[in-house]
Amino acid sequence: MNVTIRGRTSHFRTVAFDAEQNRVQLIEQRLLPHEFKMVATPDFRATARAIQDMIVRGAGAIGAAAAYGLAQGARAFRGRDLERFHRHVEAVYQTLKVARPTAVDPVNAMNQARITMKAGETVEEQQALALAAAEEFANHDVQHCEDIGRHGAKLIRSGMKVLTHCNAGWLAFVDIGSATAPMYAAQAQGKKFHVYCDETRPRSQGATLTAWELGQQGISHQIIADNAAGHLMQRGEIDLVIVGSDRTLGRTGEVANKIGTYTKAVLAKRHGIPFYVAIPLSTIDWNLRSGFKIPIEERHEDEVLGAWGITSRGRREYVRVANPGSSAFNAGFDVTPAELITGIITPAGIVKPKDLWAKRRQLGHAS
Amino acid sequence: MNVTIRGRTSHFRTVAFDAEQNRVQLIEQRLLPHEFKMVATPDFRATARAIQDMIVRGAGAIGAAAAYGLAQGARAFRGRDLERFHRHVEAVYQTLKVARPTAVDPVNAMNQARITMKAGETVEEQQALALAAAEEFANHDVQHCEDIGRHGAKLIRSGMKVLTHCNAGWLAFVDIGSATAPMYAAQAQGKKFHVYCDETRPRSQGATLTAWELGQQGISHQIIADNAAGHLMQRGEIDLVIVGSDRTLGRTGEVANKIGTYTKAVLAKRHGIPFYVAIPLSTIDWNLRSGFKIPIEERHEDEVLGAWGITSRGRREYVRVANPGSSAFNAGFDVTPAELITGIITPAGIVKPKDLWAKRRQLGHAS
Numbered sequence: 004m005n006v007t008i009r010g011r012t013s014h015f016r017t018v019a020f021d022a023e024q025n026r027v028q029l030i031e032q033r034l035l036p037h038e039f040k041m042v043a044t045p046d047f048r049a050t051a052r053a054i055q056d057m058i059v060r061g062a063g064a065i066g067a068a069a070a071y072g073l074a075q076g077a078r079a080f081r082g083r084d085l086e087r088f089h090r091h092v093e094a095v096y097q098t099l100k101v102a103r104p105t106a107v108d109p110v111n112a113m114n115q116a117r118i119t120m121k122a123g124e125t126v127e128e129q130q131a132l133a134l135a136a137a138e139e140f141a142n143h144d145v146q147h148c149e150d151i152g153r154h155g156a157k158l159i160r161s162g163m164k165v166l167t168h169c170n171a172g173w174l175a176f177v178d179i180g181s182a183t184a185p186m187y188a189a190q191a192q193g194k195k196f197h198v199y200c201d202e203t204r205p206r207s208q209g210a211t212l213t214a215w216e217l218g219q220q221g222i223s224h225q226i227i228a229d230n231a232a233g234h235l236m237q238r239g240e241i242d243l244v245i246v247g248s249d250r251t252l253g254r255t256g257e258v259a260n261k262i263g264t265y266t267k268a269v270l271a272k273r274h275g276i277p278f279y280v281a282i283p284l285s286t287i288d289w290n291l292r293s294g295f296k297i298p299i300e301e302r303h304e305d306e307v308l309g310a311w312g313i314t315s316r317g318r319r320e321y322v323r324v325a326n327p328g329s330s331a332f333n334a335g336f337d338v339t340p341a342e343l344i345t346g347i348i349t350p351a352g353i354v355k356p357k358d359l360w361a362k363r364r365q366l367g368h369a370s
Numbered sequence: 371m372n373v374t375i376r377g378r379t380s381h382f383r384t385v386a387f388d389a390e391q392n393r394v395q396l397i398e399q400r401l402l403p404h405e406f407k408m409v410a411t412p413d414f415r416a417t418a419r420a421i422q423d424m425i426v427r428g429a430g431a432i433g434a435a436a437a438y439g440l441a442q443g444a445r446a447f448r449g450r451d452l453e454r455f456h457r458h459v460e461a462v463y464q465t466l467k468v469a470r471p472t473a474v475d476p477v478n479a480m481n482q483a484r485i486t487m488k489a490g491e492t493v494e495e496q497q498a499l500a501l502a503a504a505e506e507f508a509n510h511d512v513q514h515c516e517d518i519g520r521h522g523a524k525l526i527r528s529g530m531k532v533l534t535h536c537n538a539g540w541l542a543f544v545d546i547g548s549a550t551a552p553m554y555a556a557q558a559q560g561k562k563f564h565v566y567c568d569e570t571r572p573r574s575q576g577a578t579l580t581a582w583e584l585g586q587q588g589i590s591h592q593i594i595a596d597n598a599a600g601h602l603m604q605r606g607e608i609d610l611v612i613v614g615s616d617r618t619l620g621r622t623g624e625v626a627n628k629i630g631t632y633t634k635a636v637l638a639k640r641h642g643i644p645f646y647v648a649i650p651l652s653t654i655d656w657n658l659r660s661g662f663k664i665p666i667e668e669r670h671e672d673e674v675l676g677a678w679g680i681t682s683r684g685r686r687e688y689v690r691v692a693n694p695g696s697s698a699f700n701a702g703f704d705v706t707p708a709e710l711i712t713g714i715i716t717p718a719g720i721v722k723p724k725d726l727w728a729k730r731r732q733l734g735h736a737s
Contacts, residue, residue, distance in 0.1 A: 036693035199699070202674060204571055204595040207691050210675070214693035226698040228571040228674050229596045230630025234666075234704035237632065263597025265604065269640055270633060299601075307569060307595050308577070310677040312689025322679025322689050324574050326403035326581035331593040332566070337601035 004173045004187070006219050008039055015041070016178050018059060018067040018141065022134065025078050027071045029059045032174055036215035037313050047076030047095050054102040054109070061175025062249070062286060063144040066108030069099045070137035073113045077133040080126065088126045092117070092133075108285060112140045141177045147283045148179035150350035155185025155245065155281055156192060158348075163196045163242040166232055169203045169261035170212035171247020171281065181281040182247040183216060185348065190222055198224040199241065201232060203261060205306035205333060229263050236274040244271050244278045245348070249336060250297060251280065253287045253363060256341030256356025257294035262334050268343035280339075280356075281348040284367040287359065294338035307331035371540045371554070373586050375406055382408070383545045385426060385434040385508065389501065392445050394438045396426045399541055403582035404680050414443030414462050421469040421476070428542025429616070429653060430511040433475030436466045437504035440480045444500040447493065455493045459484070459500075475652060479507045508544045514650045515546035517717035522552025522612065522648055523559060525715075530563045530609040533599055536570045536628035537579035538614020538648065548648040549614040550583060552715065557589055565591040566608065568599060570628060572673035572700060596630055603641040611638050611645045612715070616703060617664060618647065620654045620730060623708030623723025624661035629701050635710035647706075647723075648715040651734040654726065661705035674698035 005012050019028040026043040027050045034040055042058060044050040050072035053059055059068045076095030080088050096113055103109060116136035123129035159165065171182035179187060186198060198217055203209035210226045217224040227235065235241050244267060250259040258264070258280050271278040291297060308325040325331065341356035351365050359366060372379050386395040393410040394417045401407055409425060411417040417439035420426055426435045443462030447455050463480055470476060483503035490496035526532065538549035546554060553565060565584055570576035577593045584591040594602065602608050611634060617626040625631070625647050638645040658664065675692040692698065708723035718732050726733060 036696075037690075200696075202571070202692070204569070204597060210692035210696075214696040218693055218695045224696065226674055226692050226696055228629065228700070230571060230628075230633060231699065231701055231704075233633035233636060234629060234701050235699075237704065261597075262595060262601060266597060266600035266633060266637060269600060270636055273636055307593055309679050310689060310691050312676050312691040314681070314687050314689055320681050320687070320689060322677060322681055322687060323404075324677050324679040325569070325577035325593050326585055328403075328585045329567075329577075329581040329591065329593055332598065332602075333595070334598055334601050337598075337604070 004178060004216070004220060006039055016141070017061070017064045017174055018071065018177050020071045020074070020134070020137065025075055027068060027075055029053055029068065030174065031058050032060060032212070033058060035174070036211045037319065044075070046079060047072045048098060050075060051098045051102040054099070062106070062108045063176035063283060064174070065103055065106055066112040067137070067141040067144055067177045069109030070112035070116050070140045072099045073116050074134040074137045078130045080130070083126050085126060088129065111285065112137070115140065144177040144283070145179060147350040148176050148181060148184045151181055151281050151283070151348050152179060152184030152188030154353050155279070155348040156188035158243060158277070158279060159185055159189035159194055159196055161194045161196060164199065164240055165196055166199045166201070166241045166244045166267065167213060168201045168209060168246045168264050168267055170208040170216070172213055172216040174212050174216060175247070181283060182245045183213070184281060185245060186217070186222060187220060190220065196223070198222055199232070199235065200224055200226050201229050201263065201267070202226050203263060204229055207310065208261070232267055233270045236270050236276060241276055244276060246280055248280050248282045248286055250288050251282050251286055251347065251359070252291050252294060253289040253359045253366070253368065254292055255294060256344065256347070256359055258339045258344060258356070259294065259297045259336050260339065262337050265337040265339045268339045272343045277345040278343060279346050279348055280344055284349060284351070287366060289363065289368050294340065297338055299337070300335040302333045302335045304331035304333050307333045371545060371583070371587060373406055383508070384428070384431045384541055385438065385544050387438045387441070387501070387504065392442055394435060394442055396420055396435065397541065398425050399427060399579070400425060402541070403578045404686065413446060414439045415465060417442060418465045418469040421466070429473065429475045430543035430650060431541070432470055432473055433479040434504070434508040434511055434544045436476030437479035437483050437507045439466045440483050441500040441504045445497045447497070450493050452493060455496065478652065482507065511544040511650070512546060514717040515543050515548060515551045518548055518648050518650070518715050519546060519551030519555030521720050522646070522715040523555035525610060525644070525646060526552055526556035526561055526563055528561045528563060531566065531607055532563055533566045533568070533608045533611045533634065534580060535568045535576060535613045535631050535634055537575040537583070539580055539583040541579050541583060542614070548650060549612045550580070551648060552612060553584070553589060554587060557587065563590070565589055566599070566602065567591055567593050568596050568630065568634070569593050570630060571596055574677065575628070599634055600637045603637050603643060608643055611643060613647055615647050615649045615653055617655050618649050618653055618714065618726070619658050619661060620656040620726045620733070620735065621659055622661060623711065623714070623726055625706045625711060625723070626661065626664045626703050627706065629704050632704040632706045635706045639710050644712040645710060646713050646715055647711055651716060651718070654733060656730065656735050661707065664705055666704070667702040669700045669702045671698035671700050674700045
């Protein structure tokens with residue numbers, strides 16, 4: 004998407020590749036929203052560190068970063084010995100894989116690249132194919148988000164007030180995003196609407212990343228405390244909710260997403276407000292049979308006990324807000340049942356959560 | 371309640387009076403939870419400033435502070451001329467009244483003191499009666515909170531997990547508190563239970579004041595992000611919700627309280643979890659006929675856009691968390707309808723919200 008820095012607007016992808024320099028280009032997301040900076044990793048180890056240290060985060064974005072990292076590592080190999088080359092690529096693969104061990108996109112993206120590479124008969128050909136596969140993964144990611152936007156934009160009418168939670172925006176993908184895709188597409192169609200961003204404690208991705216994204220695209224928005232969504236719904240101030248998902252169960256229609264999503268879905272149901280979840284197909288889990296089996300990550304209590312921000316002297320600091328003697332419980336995700344979800348916006352169209360399984364072939368289920 | 375500082379435990383009221391020095395003694399609440407400090411105001415103007423600057427906050431606490439401030443001002447008068455004395459007292463009254471113009475408790479407490487004073491025939495007698503009236507207001511406030519605790523403690527059983535929102539604790543009253551009163555009473559009865567404190571963004575009174583209070587009393591507790599209550603309810607981790615109220619409508623049973631209360635009530639209803647509101651009788655509004663007529667204060671957006679806390683170097687600072695270009699919507703309160711409330715815990719017993727009007731005589735309605 005476009006980013007405007009000191010009055011100059013340029014287009015950026017969250018993850019890109021500089022073939023000449025053999026570098027992966029990433030937006031340094033840890034500095035956002037207070038500073039916009041691109042970093043270029045000099046080698047695949049640096050790319051793995053960038054994934055590990057969360058310079059880049061979000062399913063699609065780290066998938067692309069890993070695929071580019073694999074190509075970067077493969078292209079750094081000097082020599083013609085295919086066997087040695089394959090041992091080298093295997094080491095690159097392992098390094099990138101362990102950078103974010105629970106994520107599925109990096110592994111899927113790199114496995115596809117390794118299959119694609121096999122068509123090459125020389126090291127040079129395989130190096131070229133590795134990069135082609137990474138570019139294809141990235142372009143598919145963008146295409147899927149555009150498709151989500153095309154389907155989802157139909158839900159947004161001019162004058163609407165839309166609520167979103169956390170960041171399922173272009174920073175989490177190669178470009179465009181999932182939950183934000185319908186907003187960007189509706190804006191491109193000339194629709195005028197207003198977005199309420201839940202601040203999304205404890206990590207505040209709504210107040211930081213989503214608000215930054217929407218601000219850069221010139222979309223009218225306000226940040227609200229997570230406590231305020233119910234009040235706004237009660238007063239008729241929210242017409243539509245769109246969120247993303249970390250994992251959607253294809254068999255049950257349950258959606259795991261950032262903590263607080265379930266609460267917003269319960270409130271939307273009470274007020275008869277449509278509640279949509281926008282997802283790329285890669286986040287559908289076709290195996291699990293119950294949302295209660297989704298492991299819920301418990302994160303460090305310091306996230307709840309304080310906040311990161313910029314001091315009056317411009318320094319980025321963590322402040323302890325809570326009572327010094329108290330501890331916190333910090334679940335990172337919750338699970339929203341299908342009955343609270345109006346529809347799932349996928350690249351293949353909008354599907355009722357209970358229909359995911361029946362439509363599994365159109366939705367990319369292998370079997 | 372008891373406060374332990376460097377291993378030494380002492381009993382404090384939030385607001386008290388030093389008759390010898392003619393000073394109002396207040397807990398400096400703006401420093402909590404990071405520092406516990408008592409301040410003593412040298413004259414009624416300093417007491418008014420303490421109310422205005424929120425050194426003391428909470429309905430019962432500022433009522434008592436104003437009543438003590440009136441006595442303090444009256445007692446500072448030198449002379450025997452009753453007419454001049456009354457002009458002086460009127461000036462004291464006005465100064466204290468405008469310190470927090472929308473609050474009802476200071477005005478009620480001071481009006482009662484002025485009525486009580488009339489029984490005195492000399493300046494000296496009226497000065498003594500002003501102080502007696504202030505002490506009576508403070509003692510009644512404590513008694514009412516004890517009564518709330520006695521009735522509410524029956525709801526808490528050992529092993530329960532109780533959720534509370536914001537701070538309706540002893541710091542908001544002269545002592546004991548409203549929502550916390552059943553917890554303190556249950557603890558005194560030897561019951562063991564666990565409290566989840568919503569952090570209560572944007573001002574974080576749950577993470578700061580409630581957590582500090584519960585910690586001082588040795589009650590097992592954890593702070594959670596406001597987003598986490600729904601998840602905990604879904605997992606069967608919350609058995610009971612008790613909150614306070616800024617205004618309860620006697621005619622409809624609707625409850626105005628800190629933003630986010632309504633959301634917790636909606637969640638509790640969905641999960642069949644009892645939802646109680648603990649209130650002193652003074653917060654019942656017998657006039658308003660609809661919760662939609664309760665004015666909802668919109669507060670400064672900086673509360674949502676950042677947070678106050680202690681830096682790593684021990685300095686209290688505000689950090690800007692949100693995207694620098696974005697604005698926020700910041701409603702301070704919301705309104706919970708009667709149908710979501712299991713019961714109102716009053717000093718006169720537990721009443722169903724729809725029965726408040728029928729029982730208005732027992733609940734102190736004048737007519």
